Amino acid sequence: MTEPKTYLVGGAVRDALLGLPVRERDWVVVGATPEWMLAQGFRPVGKDFPVFLHPQTGEEYALARTERKQGQGYHGFVFHAAPEVTLEEDLRRRDLTINAMAQDPETGEIIDPYGGRRDLERRILRHVSDAFVEDPLRVLRVARFAAKLARFGFRLAPETRALMERMAASGELNALTPERVWKEMEKALRTDAPQVFFRVLHEVGALKVLLPEIAALDGVPQHPKWHPEGDVLTHTLMVVEEAARLRNDVALRFAALVHDVGKGVTPREKWPHHPGHEQAGVPLTEAICARYRLPNAVHELAVKGTRWHGDFHRGPEGKLTPEAIATLFQRVDLYRKPDIFARLLDLAEADYRGRLGFEQTPYPYRDWWAGLVESVRAVSPQTFVAQGLKGKAIGEAVARARLERIRDWVGRATRS
Numbered sequence: 001m002t003e004p005k006t007y008l009v010g011g012a013v014r015d016a017l018l019g020l021p022v023r024e025r026d027w028v029v030v031g032a033t034p035e036w037m038l039a040q041g042f043r044p045v046g047k048d049f050p051v052f053l054h055p056q057t058g059e060e061y062a063l064a065r066t067e068r069k070q071g072q073g074y075h076g077f078v079f080h081a082a083p084e085v086t087l088e089e090d091l092r093r094r095d096l097t098i099n100a101m102a103q104d105p106e107t108g109e110i111i112d113p114y115g116g117r118r119d120l121e122r123r124i125l126r127h128v129s130d131a132f133v134e135d136p137l138r139v140l141r142v143a144r145f146a147a148k149l150a151r152f153g154f155r156l157a158p159e160t161r162a163l164m165e166r167m168a169a170s171g172e173l174n175a176l177t178p179e180r181v182w183k184e185m186e187k188a189l190r191t192d193a194p195q196v197f198f199r200v201l202h203e204v205g206a207l208k209v210l211l212p213e214i215a216a217l218d219g220v221p222q223h224p225k226w227h228p229e230g231d232v233l234t235h236t237l238m239v240v241e242e243a244a245r246l247r248n249d250v251a252l253r254f255a256a257l258v259h260d261v262g263k264g265v266t267p268r269e270k271w272p273h274h275p276g277h278e279q280a281g282v283p284l285t286e287a288i289c290a291r292y293r294l295p296n297a298v299h300e301l302a303v304k305g306t307r308w309h310g311d312f313h314r315g316p317e318g319k320l321t322p323e324a325i326a327t328l329f330q331r332v333d334l335y336r337k338p339d340i341f342a343r344l345l346d347l348a349e350a351d352y353r354g355r356l357g358f359e360q361t362p363y364p365y366r367d368w369w370a371g372l373v374e375s376v377r378a379v380s381p382q383t384f385v386a387q388g389l390k391g392k393a394i395g396e397a398v399a400r401a402r403l404e405r406i407r408d409w410v411g412r413a414t415r416s
Helices: 011-018 034-039 087-092 116-122 130-134 137-148 158-170 178-189 194-203 232-246 250-258 261-265 277-291 296-314 322-331 338-353 366-377 381-386 392-415
Strands: 005-009 026-030 051-053 060-063 065-069 077-081
Touching: 005 011, 005 087, 011 116, 026 087, 034 060, 065 087, 130 158, 137 158, 137 178, 137 194, 178 194, 178 250, 194 232, 232 250, 232 338, 250 277, 250 296, 250 338, 261 277, 277 296, 296 322, 296 338, 322 392, 338 366, 366 392, 381 392
Parallel strands: 026 060
Antiparallel strands: 005 026, 051 060, 065 077
């Protein structure tokens, strides 16, 4: 057999051409067998098809392969890896033309059989072949790339959009495992523009399949005095965008996505008002978290954000009693988990700024909450231990002292 040839492929080639930092590199080996790879010291890791780790760098090297659809969903594929599989055949099975390029590490030559470089220059996301429809996960992947590359102004090719719409309508998205969906969603939430991911999914009809609770917000009106941007879905995506600007935090960004989900079940006769939407949203958020088996930290912040985000605006406006504020602090676990409260305050800021005309407006209540939290957290149980209190009496005394500080803070704010 001829000497096997190795090529850099996929995202590393794409990102280098865009001037983005290359964080990981994947390689394809053409003309090799598993036995040849093992003889070179590579460590096998692939289960469905031959993938190996380089003995020094730890980078992934896959044998050139083709794939054929044989069943439903992401796992319904048969892979064929053999020395006769060409580089062009391997690249053809990839999702987008911009991901179907390779580079010869020795000469630097870009191998681009499907026009990926041209689409990079034109800022177009275009599928490589009609085999795109065989993998429903690609609907989410394309939406994620739209989010990842949003700063460059990428748009979907009309024919790719049409295929994604067809796939969303086909029912194949239901074959995706919760873990696969969340993995793509989590990657999208880490991008600079996560709102684009959900917008693209909505435009092609996939959001109503994967997140019907969020899709239901489309067209639901809000009071124009407080929400000049329009319906609840528009506001929601603006809040996700603002949350992404505030903090690189998947849990915060997901909490932003679901914070107003309760408005989707407001009776029509109450529109454009949404009384009690926070409480109404909790079971919907719980259902989403359970459906995709979200990590506990994401689940906790999402539920607490859904339930309590409105109180962050009401408190400084004098619409919460000191007792209600004390309850809020207990329910969000301020004293044991102050980091959760800090992220909820970020969510409140994103909610405030995620409105037309408010994007650059500082959140007016941040300092109010920060000062109050500093005051109540300064109450120390040791003070009451020193007074001779024991057991349950200590906790009761701490609670009274904290409530007194809340009353004092609210009273001073009211007088000013």
